[in-house]
Amino acid sequence: IRCYSEPGRGTSFKVLLPRHDPVVPAPAARKRPLQHLRGAERVLVVEDEALVRDAVCTQLESLGYDVIQAPSARDAKALLGRRPRPPIALLIADIVMPGQSGRELYAELRREIPGLSVLYMSGYPRDVLVDSATAIGSAHFIGKPFSLHDLAETVRTVLETSASG
Numbered sequence: 001i002r003c004y005s006e007p008g009r010g011t012s013f014k015v016l017l018p019r020h021d022p023v024v025p026a027p028a029a030r031k032r033p034l035q036h037l038r039g040a041e042r043v044l045v046v047e048d049e050a051l052v053r054d055a056v057c058t059q060l061e062s063l064g065y066d067v068i069q070a071p072s073a074r075d076a077k078a079l080l081g082r083r084p085r086p087p088i089a090l091l092i093a094d095i096v097m098p099g100q101s102g103r104e105l106y107a108e109l110r111r112e113i114p115g116l117s118v119l120y121m122s123g124y125p126r127d128v129l130v131d132s133a134t135a136i137g138s139a140h141f142i143g144k145p146f147s148l149h150d151l152a153e154t155v156r157t158v159l160e161t162s163a164s165g
Contacts, residue, residue: 034063037152041089041159042066046076046105047121048097052144056092056121059148060155073100077108088113090159095122103139117162119154121146 005011043065047053050071057067066086070076073093080088091109093102106118123144140158142150 031149031153032156034149034152037149037156038064039156039159040064040066042068042086043090043092043155044076044080044088045069046071046073046091046093046097046102048072048094052094056151059151060092062148063152063155065155072097073102073105073108076105080109080112088116089162090117090119090155092119092121092155095120096124115162117158119158 002014002016003011004014043060045053045056045060045067046069047056048071053069053071057069060067068079068088070079088109091102091106093105095102102118102120106116110116110118117140119140119142121142121144140154140161142154146154
């Protein structure tokens with residue numbers, strides 16, 4: 001740091017920093033084309049925000065998934081108990097919901113639906129969801145907001161991981 005000062009004229013500072021070579025970012029991982037991320041599995045979407053729920057369901061349906069939806073865990077359980085349906089392959093649930101969390105709903109449903117996979121979503125960052133009521137551990141997670149491609153890629157990954165494991 002160089003300082004120059006003259007009475008009545010003011011003071012100036014010159015800060016010299018070491019040269020820094022820019023970091024070249026690693027090339028982005030190639031994303032699979034959207035047409036390779038389609039599916040036909042049955043997906044249950046449980047989200048308390050109607051606009052978000054409708055958007056997610058519309059996106060999934062545009063990808064070929066058979067989608068059923070509910071605004072709460074209680075409604076989801078009532079819907080599933082009403083009539084026999086083909087098995088649900090994936091539960092997509094908001095983690096923080098009034099009444100029962102997405103994590104609690106999944107714990108309950110997987111006892112009744114063997115092989116059920118889960119994808120949690122939330123507007124909260126994953127590292128904020130640490131208390132015992134919302135902890136998700138190593139489960140699949142997608143942060144809101146997300147793009148159609150991000151949703152498609154994540155859903156396909158969850159379903160493919162479950163099928164192979």
